[in-house]
Amino acid sequence: MISVVLVACAFCTQADNAKEYLFHSWTTTPIIANVVVGLPTEIELNQVKTLLAEVRKKTTSSDNTTAQKFMHVMIAGIEMEYEAEKVSHCLSYIESIDENLHGIAGSRVLRFQLRCAQLQGDVEKAQSFATLLREFDGAHVEDAAVLCLYDIERAMQENDNELAQQLYMDFDTLMCASGAQYVRIPVALGYARVAKTQENKVYALVRLSQWLEEFGYEEEAVRELLLSWLSRLQPRIEITTSSVIPSIALLAAELATNSELDTTDANWEEITLLVQAQDFQEAILLLEPLAEAAGERQDDAIALLSMVRRVTPIPLIDAFECSRDSKLPIAMSRTFNSTTLQELFQQAIKQTHTTGESAWLHQAFLLLLQEERQIDDAVLAESFRLIGEYTQAKQFFVKAIALEGESVQLVCGLADCTRDSKAMSIVIQSTSPGDTSSYWYWLANVRILQWYAEDGGEPVEIAAKINRLRKKDASLGGAQFISEFNALLF
Amino acid sequence: MIDVVFLLLVYFMVATEFKTAEESFPMDLPLRQGGTLAALDNEPLVILVESSGVQASDVSIRLVGPWDPVVSLQGLSAFLTSNQVSLISMDGLFAQTHPIRIQPTVNTRWEHAVSAYNVVVDANYTNITLDDPS
Numbered sequence A: 001m002i003s004v005v006l007v008a009c010a011f012c013t014q015a016d017n018a019k020e021y022l023f024h025s026w027t028t029t030p031i032i033a034n035v036v037v038g039l040p041t042e043i044e045l046n047q048v049k050t051l052l053a054e055v056r057k058k059t060t061s062s063d064n065t066t067a068q069k070f071m072h073v074m075i076a077g078i079e080m081e082y083e084a085e086k087v088s089h090c091l092s093y094i095e096s097i098d099e100n101l102h103g104i105a106g107s108r109v110l111r112f113q114l115r116c117a118q119l120q121g122d123v124e125k126a127q128s129f130a131t132l133l134r135e136f137d138g139a140h141v142e143d144a145a146v147l148c149l150y151d152i153e154r155a156m157q158e159n160d161n162e163l164a165q166q167l168y169m170d171f172d173t174l175m176c177a178s179g180a181q182y183v184r185i186p187v188a189l190g191y192a193r194v195a196k197t198q199e200n201k202v203y204a205l206v207r208l209s210q211w212l213e214e215f216g217y218e219e220e221a222v223r224e225l226l227l228s229w230l231s232r233l234q235p236r237i238e239i240t241t242s243s244v245i246p247s248i249a250l251l252a253a254e255l256a257t258n259s260e261l262d263t264t265d266a267n268w269e270e271i272t273l274l275v276q277a278q279d280f281q282e283a284i285l286l287l288e289p290l291a292e293a294a295g296e297r298q299d300d301a302i303a304l305l306s307m308v309r310r311v312t313p314i315p316l317i318d319a320f321e322c323s324r325d326s327k328l329p330i331a332m333s334r335t336f337n338s339t340t341l342q343e344l345f346q347q348a349i350k351q352t353h354t355t356g357e358s359a360w361l362h363q364a365f366l367l368l369l370q371e372e373r374q375i376d377d378a379v380l381a382e383s384f385r386l387i388g389e390y391t392q393a394k395q396f397f398v399k400a401i402a403l404e405g406e407s408v409q410l411v412c413g414l415a416d417c418t419r420d421s422k423a424m425s426i427v428i429q430s431t432s433p434g435d436t437s438s439y440w441y442w443l444a445n446v447r448i449l450q451w452y453a454e455d456g457g458e459p460v461e462i463a464a465k466i467n468r469l470r471k472k473d474a475s476l477g478g479a480q481f482i483s484e485f486n487a488l489l490f
Numbered sequence B: 001m002i003d004v005v006f007l008l009l010v011y012f013m014v015a016t017e018f019k020t021a022e023e024s025f026p027m028d029l030p031l032r033q034g035g036t037l038a039a040l041d042n043e044p045l046v047i048l049v050e051s052s053g054v055q056a057s058d059v060s061i062r063l064v065g066p067w068d069p070v071v072s073l074q075g076l077s078a079f080l081t082s083n084q085v086s087l088i089s090m091d092g093l094f095a096q097t098h099p100i101r102i103q104p105t106v107n108t109r110w111e112h113a114v115s116a117y118n119v120v121v122d123a124n125y126t127n128i129t130l131d132d133p134s
Helices: A002-028 A031-036 A042-056 A067-077 A084-097 A105-120 A123-137 A141-157 A161-177 A181-194 A198-215 A218-232 A246-257 A266-276 A279-294 A298-313 A337-353 A359-370 A375-388 A390-404 A406-417 A421-430 A437-452 A461-473 A479-487 B002-015 B073-082 B110-122
Strands: A320-324 A329-332 B047-049 B059-064 B102-103 B128-130
Touching: A002 A067, A002 A320, A031 A042, A031 A141, A042 A067, A042 B047, A067 A084, A067 A105, A067 B128, A084 A105, A084 A141, A084 A181, A105 A123, A105 A141, A123 A141, A141 A181, A161 A181, A161 A198, A161 B110, A181 A198, A181 A218, A198 A218, A198 A246, A198 A279, A198 A375, A218 A246, A218 A298, A218 B110, A266 A279, A266 A298, A266 B128, A279 A298, A279 A359, A298 B059, A329 B073, A337 A359, A359 A375, A390 A406, A406 A437, A421 A437, A437 A461, A437 A479, A437 B047, A461 A479, B047 B110, B059 B110, B102 B110
Parallel strands: B047 B102, B102 B128
Antiparallel strands: A320 A329, B047 B059
């Protein structure tokens, strides 16, 4: 009996590890998104193959849980983008799941069903899955991207390029607003993937580069990025001033006037490759000496270094000047743009969720919130909630839910501000104590118990509930929650 | 002299105003009725009951959840009694009012399901549901 339990626990841990390993890479780098949505480079494709091989090692084929089947669907769903025979594998794994999946898991399975139907050329099935995905409540942004590209492809098939362009622009705006920056480049490349004409292929890429310039990125750095994206297109696009595509002819003219672009510079080539492969730390190491030394590449290096530093995460601790006495943050170390500021917010939120509230983080939030920049409503809402400003947090939660739909984070945050125990119960049912959603599971449980106690609930019921929760995790969600649970017992 | 003193006494008796003591007035405030008590998210304890024969002892019990394994009616009785929380013993897992569902299978004999029900009643639990066979 004990051995059966141990084996079951081992399977459970393996499945969770594999899921976390895969989804961490999926949502923190654009590599997988480039494979499943956009146009991957050879390097990216190999990286994904290696990653999936590692994920497969972490999963076990003999386990038959829904989580395990879901992992197989994810792996086959990615692989089928470059190995056609995996479509049937993906479909058989999906059929083996006999539970209704909700949230991101549900939208992800629907999105793979849509892709399977597309890859098999089954128009009717594709249409029905597209409808289901469109009606799905709370679809993940990357799954919504697949649906958007499906709509774009259909518009293009009907020669309605205006509609296709409008769909792309609307979705790009949505991605900006929802903080899903990592999907923007893959979606622009995905637009090129579904487009049939050369002019259509470059449309989204040129629009994205224009947005970057308007946003404040250096012109030359953006041009480098655009060239790297265009190099992914098959067949290759000739960048000449005589090109029939106006934006490409303009790009060629700009390149011709910029004599500093010297393709014979081997060091520069290596840097470009590193930037393309998103290896920003290595690129910075090579760029720094080039930017300091006087040479024909100095200006390029300064521009690219500036751009790379903007997209490379800055450690939270480096973003603040701290008091010598109290060690608490007293001012921002410098001015940050919106993207970096948003990353800093997210780091602070993640740290608070992991280690609990502290005076340092509270002060950091106050300083970040003083910065007047374009930040996601969801991020602002959660930040205000964590420092106890429930009235302001509530306003931002309501706006974020209206814009992005209901997610566990938003529903739980709003429920915390409005003391909504029913919503908290729904959060408990949508999360679990041992995976990446555990913070919300324990927060919902502790809040319901606190509100129950405040309303004069039975102490024995509270003690019993806490004892039952201990059966799920003896640490009751970790240091940030255990003290709150213990306070309820005395 | 005595006349003057007498007159002064009469004057002060008439002019003096004694301060009345503060009184407390009871108020009949209504009992708290507005607002609903935040409800705990109490998942019911599900007890699966299966019959392996026709004898009273031919019954097997299984608990759904992360609980210590229980196989017999005696074990169930011990589990429920030892894990009942009270003001004296706060180590238990279930309050008397915790929802408990007894779930027989289609092959479970009626007397076995009722036996399980009776064990739960004997353990002083009050919120019990006997599910349809599944």
